[in-house]
Amino acid sequence: MLGGSGFEARAGAHWAGATTAQQRCDTTEGYWKHQRYRTKEVERKMRTHQALAFLLLFMIASGASENSSTSRGCGLDLLPQYVSLCDLDTIWGIVVEAVAGAGALITLLLMLILLVRLPFIKDKEKKDPLGLHFLFLLGTLGLFGLTFAFIIRENETICSVRRFLWGILFALCFSCLLSQAWRVRNLVRQGRSPSGWHLVGAALCLTLxxxxxxxxxxxxxxxxxxxxxxxxxxxxxxxALIYDMVLLVGALGLALFTLCGKFKKWKQNGACILLTAFFSVLIWVAWMTMYLFGNSELQQADAWDDPTLAITLVASGWVFIIFHSIPEIHCTILPSPQENTPNYFDTSQPRMQETAFDEDVQLPRTYMENKAFSMDEHNAALRTAGFRNGSLGNRPSAPFRSNVYQPTEMAVVLNGGTIPTAPPSYTGRHFW
Incomplete structure (x- = not known):
């Protein structure tokens, strides 16, 4: 029995050793399988990343090839026609469009102010030219909008718009200036201006x-x-712009006559028109010189023609706003002083005639009776040729109004019809 027990023990130990070896083999094989699986995963991820990077590079390269003309600062999907609006390499387009956009906003704001204040303008001389102000602001807004047509790249449609609208918009502005000079000239010399319909009709006919x-x-x-x-x-x-030049010279010449006249309060409007026309002449001389001769002499005609015309539009628009639109609208919405109200405390004003005053104003009955009584006293004093005072003796006669307190017609009106009493310091009645 002891021998059997030992045999069983050795068999159990041998089986346990074989099981442990088998487990070790299984563990080693599983480890290598796991390593091979991880290696395949890493390789697959690397291939995926390489494919994505290649696809991204391909898209960038294709976009760059398709938009080879798109410069720095513009998007990839921007059409080449509008590159100058955002090209950071040629900065003039961005600057000009920013200034033009600001001018357009200011013009719209002025039109809005004029519309809001329209019901509160009561003076006829200020209300008549409102339609002309709107026409002028509309033309100025068109100049700022036309600036963008000279920034973007030209084609058949853009060139037709440039050629057609340039002269018309400037003709509208210069016609309004000419009509304003006509109006101010009449105001300075005669104190009245043509009606609003006449001013607007004249400007539209000249523009036509x-x-x-x-x-x-x-x-x-x-x-x-x-x-x-x-x-x-x-x-x-x-x-093709000769007619515009004629309108400009006419506005400048007529504006000179607005400085001569007896109604001086309108001369500041004439001075604004004169400054606007003068600076416009300077701008037109400058741009025509550069456009016709300067760019060709500098061999930059193709590169500088469009910037020259665009800058001209922007500069003219801002001159119109600063020197004409803002002063005119300020004078229009500013309430006019009450010129017909008399100043009773101003001694420099001439006295009103009593005869004319008596015809217009019905005096109270009590005052008329007092005046009749005073006239009787005055006649009695003239007949006695003087009066007597106990302490002073004989005294020569004195004028009527120096001895008897007589309220004037103006004093009666200012006191509501009641007869004012004599002041305490008045001693005329003590001499009778």
Missing amino acids: VQVIIAVEWLVLTVLRDSKPACAYEPMDFTM
């Missing part, structure tokens, strides 16, 4: 002439001769 010129120019050059809208010489563009 430039509309006909612009339409005829486009029809003859684009439709009849089948020329591209962008194929025009700078001299042709300038010659």
Whole structure:
């Protein structure tokens, strides 16, 4: 029995050792399987990342190839026609559009102020030119809007808009200036101005002439001769604006006459018109010189023509706002003083005639009776040739109003019809 027990013990130990070895083999095989699985996972992730990076690089490269003309500061999906609006390499477009946008906002604000204050303007001389103010602001707003047409890249449509609207918008502004100079000249010399319909009608009729010129120019050059809208010489563009120059010179000349007249309160309006026309002449001389001769001499005609015209529009718009629109609207909404109210305490004013006053104002009955009584006393004093006072003896006669307190007609009116009493220091009655 002891031998059997030992055999069983050795068999159990051998089986336990074999089981442990088998477990070790299984553990080693599982470890290597796990390592191979992790290696495959890492390789798969690396391939995925490489594919994503390659796809991203491909998209960037394709976008750059498709938008090779898009400069720094612009988006990838921006059309090449509008590159100048955001191109940081050519900064002039961004500056000009910012200044033009600010001018457009100021113009809209002035129009809104004029609309809000419209019901409170009662003076006829200030209410008549309101339509002309709106026309002028509308033309100024159009100049700021046309600036963007000279910033973006030109095509047939853009060139037609440039050629057509340039002359018309300036003709509208200069016609309004000319009508304003006509109005202020009449105010300075005669104290009254033409009606609002006459002012607006004159400005629109003068503008209509430039509309006909612009339409005829486009029809003859684009439709009849089948020329591209962008194929025009700078001299042709300038010659089509001769009528605008005539309007500007006319406004400047008529504004000079607004400084001569007897109604001086309107001369400041004439001075504003004169300054606006003068600075406009300077701007037009500058841009025509650069556009016709300067850019060609500097060999920068293709690069500087559009910036020259865009800057001209912006500068003209701001001159119109600062020197004309803001002063005119300020004078329009400012309440006028009551000029017909007399100042009873101003001794420099001439006295009112009593005869005219007596005809207009019905005096109280008590005052008329008092005046008749005083006249009787005055006649009696003249007949006695003086009066006697116990302490002073004989005293020569004195004028009527120096001895008897006589309230004037103005004093009666100011006291509501009651007869004012004599002041305590008045001693005229003690002499009788």
